[in-house]
Amino acid sequence: MxxxxxxxxxxYVLQFMLIAIAVVVVLQKNNSTIVLLxxxxxxxxxxxxVINHAPDVAIAEVAIGAAIIPLIYVxxxxxxxxxxxxxRAMDDxxxxxxxxxxxxxxLLKRFTDYYHLELNICNDPGLCSWEAGPDKVICEKTNVxxxxxxxxxxxxxxxxxxESSLLMTKLAQMAEDYxxxxxxxxxxxxxxx
Amino acid sequence: MSRKIxxxxxxxxxxxxxxxxxxxxxxxxxxxxxxxFFEHGLDDTGSSNLITAILLDxxxxxxxxxxxxxxxxxxxxxxxxxxxxxxxxxxFMLDKYKTPELFVTLSRFVFPLLLMxxxxxxxxxxxxxxxxxxxxxxxxxxxxxxYYINLERKTDISLIVAVVKFAYLGIVLTASISLxxxxxxxxxxxxxxxxxxxxxxYIIALDILIGINVALCLWAIFTAFLKEGR
Numbered sequence: 001m002x003x004x005x006x007x008x009x010x011x012y013v014l015q016f017m018l019i020a021i022a023v024v025v026v027l028q029k030n031n032s033t034i035v036l037l038x039x040x041x042x043x044x045x046x047x048x049x050v051i052n053h054a055p056d057v058a059i060a061e062v063a064i065g066a067a068i069i070p071l072i073y074v075x076x077x078x079x080x081x082x083x084x085x086x087x088r089a090m091d092d093x094x095x096x097x098x099x100x101x102x103x104x105x106x107l108l109k110r111f112t113d114y115y116h117l118e119l120n121i122c123n124d125p126g127l128c129s130w131e132a133g134p135d136k137v138i139c140e141k142t143n144v145x146x147x148x149x150x151x152x153x154x155x156x157x158x159x160x161x162x163e164s165s166l167l168m169t170k171l172a173q174m175a176e177d178y179x180x181x182x183x184x185x186x187x188x189x190x191x192x193x
Numbered sequence: 194m195s196r197k198i199x200x201x202x203x204x205x206x207x208x209x210x211x212x213x214x215x216x217x218x219x220x221x222x223x224x225x226x227x228x229x230f231f232e233h234g235l236d237d238t239g240s241s242n243l244i245t246a247i248l249l250d251x252x253x254x255x256x257x258x259x260x261x262x263x264x265x266x267x268x269x270x271x272x273x274x275x276x277x278x279x280x281x282x283x284x285f286m287l288d289k290y291k292t293p294e295l296f297v298t299l300s301r302f303v304f305p306l307l308l309m310x311x312x313x314x315x316x317x318x319x320x321x322x323x324x325x326x327x328x329x330x331x332x333x334x335x336x337x338x339x340y341y342i343n344l345e346r347k348t349d350i351s352l353i354v355a356v357v358k359f360a361y362l363g364i365v366l367t368a369s370i371s372l373x374x375x376x377x378x379x380x381x382x383x384x385x386x387x388x389x390x391x392x393x394x395y396i397i398a399l400d401i402l403i404g405i406n407v408a409l410c411l412w413a414i415f416t417a418f419l420k421e422g423r
Contacts (some may be wrong), residue, residue, distance in 0.1 A: 056244045059314065063330035066275035068411055071337050072418050 011051050017044050035073045042066045082117060083108075083117040086128060089150040093157055094121060104148060107178065111171055146171075147186070156180045162185050238381060239392025245334065249399050253368055254378045260327075260403060263410040264361055267354065274417045276368035292341045300338045307335035314403040319396045325403025332404065333411035340419060353413045360406045367398055 021044065027038045049058035085108060087094050093104040100109075105121075112119040116149025128144055145162040145167075159175065161168040163185040172183040230243050230251075238246040249257050314321070315328030340346050370382040381395045 056242075056324065056327065059323050059327040060330060063327055063334060067334040068330060068337065068415070071334070071341075072415055075415075075419055 002124070011048065014044050014048050014051070018048075030072075031077045035070050038073075039066045039070050042069075045138060054154075078118075080120050081116075083112050083114070083145050085119065085121045085146045085148060086144045087121055087123040087148045088158060089148050090123060091136050091150065093148065093150070103178065104181070107174060109179065110165075111174055114170070114174075115167065151182075156182050158182050158184055159186045160186045231313065235389060237384075239318045239389045240326070240396050241320055242322065243319045244322070245324045245396060245400070249318075250381055256380070256403070257365065257368065260364055260406050264357060267357065267413045270414050270417045271350070271354070281413065284346060292344065297342050300342050304335055304338050304342075307331060307338070311335060311404075311408075315400050316397065318400040319393055325400040326407050327399070329404040329407030330411065332408040335414075336408065336412050337415050340415070348412075348416045350413055350416055353409050353416075357385055357406060357408060357409045357413070360402055360409070364399065364402045367395070367402060 018041065021041045022039055025034055028034050028037065044063055045065070046061040047059040049055070049061060084096065088102075092102050094100065094102045094104070096102045108119055108121075122144075128147065134166070145161060147166065149158050149160070151158050151179075157173065157180055159181060161171065161183070165185075168185055175181045175183050209290045231248065234243045234246045238250040240246040240249070269421075283313055310333035311328045311330075311334075314323035314331060315325060318324035318328070366381075368379050371380045372378045374384065381392055383392045383395060
């Protein structure tokens with residue numbers, strides 16, 4: 001009889017914890033904190049399943065809710081904050097003196113810091129194709145946000161961003177101070193086209 | 194304002210109806226099905242875990258479609274993410290997403306234990322809590338940890354999808370063998386009066402196939418997410 005009472009008390013505590021965690025998840029703003037709270041939620045739920053004699057469901061809840069879903073969320077959140085630049089100029093625009101000190105890098109770094117994004121630069125030209133014309137770029141293999149290229153005739157660097165991206169207006173505003181940088185947009189291939 | 198009042202009133206009505214229906218639940222718990230499974234479950238299916246007995250024998254038709262739904266989900270995720278079957282790992286100049294050293298070290302220690310726990314849950318589905326689905330999810334977790342240890346790990350998604358298809362085919366075929374041996378589809382293929390010991394074989398075989406199906410499906414979904422932003 002004594003054991004039964006303890007289990008009842010634990011069950012009530014866990015149920016109140018569930019409500020508290022659910023409220024905090026809604027109020028939180030930080031993504032990584034929310035992931036940890038979701039993990040706590042599934043651990044509490046699986047404890048309740050064990051108390052209510054459903055160990056099979058509890059194992060499934062722990063494996064899915066506390067391991068696989070947070071692993072997927074962590075990856076998705078880190079990808080969401082990434083700003084990928086494809087460098088086709090391949091000169092001292094990004095890297096000068098063997099370090100990230102080129103004017104292009106300084107500009108892009110200032111831009112990504114303004115939006116709290118993580119800047120990542122790639123110089124593999126095979127990522128995108130220009131078969132459909134200079135203004136229509138197909139980036140199927142990766143999700144490239146900005147393409148840097150050099151226009152030899154005008155002697156300027158061109159930054160091409162997605163037409164659909166709202167960040168481009170801010171980048172154009174930031175690049176006004178530099179004489180040799182132009183900001184353009186390209187159209188993406190639509191979904192299922 | 195009136196909208197809020199209606200909302201609160203509707204919630205109140207729901208609450209009252211929930212409490213009224215709680216009395217009806219008494220009948221539900223007195224059901225004969227539970228007593229039947231208690232008495233005949235072990236003899237009929239050879240599984241002392243009655244949940245597995247119900248999932249893989251009495252209600253196998255439901256489980257088949259559950260495994261099928263996972264397969265459909267994988268094909269949907271891969272179609273939406275427009276995932277290229279040809280793997281291409283571009284070289285990035287600034288890769289800041291290095292996993293913390295502590296996590297990597299702990300993962301290396303936990304990985305074999307998790308894998309072993311997963312296989313244990315799959316193979317003992319008829320004795321202990323768990324079964325194909327739970328064990329498959331644990332094995333999938335162990336595999337996903339490898340991606341955190343080495344971020345540039347390559348995966349052949351087309352191979353995973355092909356194996357998943359054959360595993361699902363294997364589940365359906367194993368479940369249909371009983372049509373020949375017992376003359377009844379989707380049940381244990383051992384004879385009705387066979388000893389309990391030999392009836393295990395069917396449960397273990399089906400658990401292994403479902404475990405492969407679930408682990409590979411979750412692996413494929415994770416890989417699609419991993420490649421999505423890149």
